[in-house]
Amino acid sequence: RSGGVMNLQDTKLEIFLLSNQIERTRTIDLSEDQFKELEAGTKKGQVRYYVATMNRDGVLTVETTTGLIGSEHPKLGWNTMEFGPGAMREGQNILKFSGTGNWEITEVKVLLV
Secondary structure, eight states: OOSOOOOOOSOOOOOOOSOOOEEEEEEEEEOHHHHHHHHHTSSOEEEEEEEEEEEEOOOEEEEETTEEEEEEOOOSEEEEEEEOGGGOOSEEEEEEEEESSEEEEEEEEEEEO
16 A cells, blocks of 8 residues: 555565665865876876775775776775876865775775875
């Protein structure tokens, strides 16, 4: 019956998501000097993240305010994605992780190397 109220006892409830897509965002700041090093190509950017557990394999996508950094099937342990000058802008940037898998990511580092 649609639209009514029901009392359920001893019932198993199964919930199905319409989408398997999950996302988390973080804000990171890039100083003027850091941006100049990235833009000049004297340094490249890296997003390093640690996968402690993997409950379901899937694709993890990492994006910033200005575009895609990469997509991959992460492995347990440390994973690295590299990015160039077009991926970030000077000042505040949004770093977005989204994916179709289920992982416990315990640490994320954004570096210029």
